[in-house]
Amino acid sequence: MSDYRLLVFDWDGTLVDSIGRIVEAMHRAADVAGIPRCSDGAVRGIIGLELGVAIRALYPELDEPLLIETIRRAYSEQYLALETEPSPLFDGVQESLELFRKQGYRLAVATGKGRHGLQRVLADKGWQDYFDVTRCADETASKPDPRMLHEIARHCRVEPAQALMVGDSIFDLLMARNAGMDAVAVGYGAQPLRVLRECAPRLAINQFNELRTWLDGLGAQCALEVSDYVG
Incomplete structure (x- = not known):
């Protein structure tokens, strides 16, 4: 030892x-919120941060708490949908x-x-x-x-x-x-x-x-x- x-x-x-699913869930969350998708590379670059911090890093121009909460909720829902078979x-x-x-x-x-x-x-x-x-x-x-x-x-x-x-x-x-x-x-x-x-x-x-x-x-x-x- x-x-x-x-x-x-x-x-x-x-x-x-699980990285691919995280990226896809963030893309889908952007669609739900009606905001532009970020690039795959941009999403991969914020993985590891707390979700709220990650969203603000991806979309620093957003200053509407309700919209940020919409993205957060949508991300969680979309990720769960993608995880019906858990990531290996x-x-x-x-x-x-x-x-x-x-x-x-x-x-x-x-x-x-x-x-x-x-x-x-x-x-x-x-x-x-x-x-x-x-x-x-x-x-x-x-x-x-x-x-x-x-x-x-x-x-x-x-x-x-x-x-x-x-x-x-x-x-x-x-x-x-x-x-x-x-x-x-x-x-x-x-x-x-x-x-x-x-x-x-x-x-x-x-x-x-x-x-x-x-x-x-x-x-x-x-x-x-x-x-x-x-x-």
Whole structure:
């Protein structure tokens, strides 16, 4: 096991292959509200933010609270309609998380989803008690504010330097930096690695299994250093 004790994961685009549905739901919400659709790239660029914050980032010219609430409600309804068959986990996620648990890591989720939405998808997978703690954007500060990670670390009684944030957006990586945590950028979700590397993550990966390989390597290195010291 590496020096890290706590692994914190974003949900959408990191553990679950849901980015396409998020983009489509936002497009449909714009249609319902009678406003222009943003580009796919623009929508992908706000994934990870709390929904209200994301809408304002996409449509900064909107200053009508009722219209923003219409978009919010429409997005939630459209996303649920698209999720009649829940979004699948990315390859390697299930097996890797199980191994991390067996190795003694604390596991957590820090997501831009609302609590109701996260509880729904956790229940669908039978994961209501799978993670040590989960935090959602509607019950704390939105990313990249570090409050979410500070709350998770306190709950797990782990120092920020002993925790690792894994995410697919710049908001995940900036949140980790603001919290004093290392971060891993995943390039198969909302944003490409060329963008994420600007945040100087500790590791950049294109497949989830690469995280397991890297952590195992750190654990082996730690064991070797201890052995050398004792000898």
